[in-house]
Amino acid sequence: MENTKSGGSPPPFDPESHLSILEEAQKVVADEYALDFGPSWYAPVLATMIGGLTLFNNAQSELTNLLYLGAAGLATVVYVVHGSRRTSIRPRTTGRGFAGIVFVCVVLLAVVIAWGTAISTIGYEDFVPVWATVGWLATTALFLGIRLALKAVRNRRPALG
């Protein structure tokens, strides 16, 4: 707000700054959607989701398959339900938002491929459980790193208005 209480005349109206507020508002919404990773505990939940799905695909007994699928399913439900409740903005579909979704999908796919490659290189019997734990920790660390990077970018954004 302009300060007109100091005795001087109010500053001249600047249409350019008002237009830039509108542009920034659009960016804020798109960035919020793309840069909001969520709480740090989402990292192990996502790692469980990816690890569970990859191991489920490779496990050799039905019981083990079910256990991995159950872990992945539970993690997915927790992530989706909590994520939908904590959101503070419902964005319109934009090109920028779509690019963000594509980026997330590419990262998730890359991690899944890394898991699959590790399992096929080491062999399923040798992979579980030590390497699976290492993979889970590495994936959690990766997501925590991504979260930190997104948070740093988000925090650099100045306030609007």
Next chain:
Amino acid sequence: MTLHDLDPVLVPPKRLAAIGIAAASKSVEFGFLRDQLELSDSDLSKQLKALSDAGYLTSKRTGRGKTRKSWFAITEEGQAALTAHAAALQSLLAPQQAAADGVT
């Protein structure tokens, strides 16, 4: 176009930013607006009330107790007012740009 063509409801920058965010989203939560605009709850409530009273925003409450949230969405009237306001701002800017182009 003159300053009188601007929508007086949308002239305060904080209010303009709030409706700008609402226009870019399907709906936006009170806390998000407060954090982005760095306003106190009471100040933001005043700005949102002015927008709602003008028919530019609708509000909806979800949840109970600690999970209670207030959501705001832009109305068709608000979208039209914002479009007209942005066009008026562009028109005000045009002579300045033309003058700047003439100088350079």
